[in-house]
Amino acid sequence: xxxxxxxxxxxxxxxxxxxxxxxxxxxxxxxxxxxxxxxxxxxxxxxxxxxxxxxxxxxxxxxxxxxxxxxxxxxxxxxxxxxxxxxxxxxxxxxxxxxxxxxxxxxxxxxxxxxxxxxxxxxxxxxxxxxxxxxxxxxxxxxxxxxxxxxxxxxxxxxxxxxxxxxxxxxxxxxx
Numbered sequence: 001x002x003x004x005x006x007x008x009x010x011x012x013x014x015x016x017x018x019x020x021x022x023x024x025x026x027x028x029x030x031x032x033x034x035x036x037x038x039x040x041x042x043x044x045x046x047x048x049x050x051x052x053x054x055x056x057x058x059x060x061x062x063x064x065x066x067x068x069x070x071x072x073x074x075x076x077x078x079x080x081x082x083x084x085x086x087x088x089x090x091x092x093x094x095x096x097x098x099x100x101x102x103x104x105x106x107x108x109x110x111x112x113x114x115x116x117x118x119x120x121x122x123x124x125x126x127x128x129x130x131x132x133x134x135x136x137x138x139x140x141x142x143x144x145x146x147x148x149x150x151x152x153x154x155x156x157x158x159x160x161x162x163x164x165x166x167x168x169x170x171x172x173x174x175x176x
Contacts, residue, residue, distance in 0.1 A: 011044030021055035114147035114175035121150030
């Protein structure tokens, strides 16, 4: 994408992250839990927060899994058939979220997707957004399965928040 510079690296290498981040306006932490080392996620979050400060970056956006959301204040259960190893990553996503929430210096934003994020759809640009930890459930009769956004719209919303920040030091959920 024009105007976007990407780097490949290892979130375990704080020095390399610091170098990668120098001169950046915004970091989008598009990292997930690595199957071989689930603890890499919270460690990567910790390293990214520290490296961003040293590099002088002020804003970080963390796309986050729906598995850390609640439904009516209760922990969400697995909404889809998932292989057992998936359940091991949920505590790591939660640990990363806790680290982010402790951050006081940086302008961070956690954007949690809904229950379903299918690919290969039209970009609508229409969003339902809520702050907090509860999953947005647009149709209570359908339940959590009505919480959906296309990957294209999810990515677009993240870019909108990178270019024109509306939410600061908070966690939001988005669907359409």
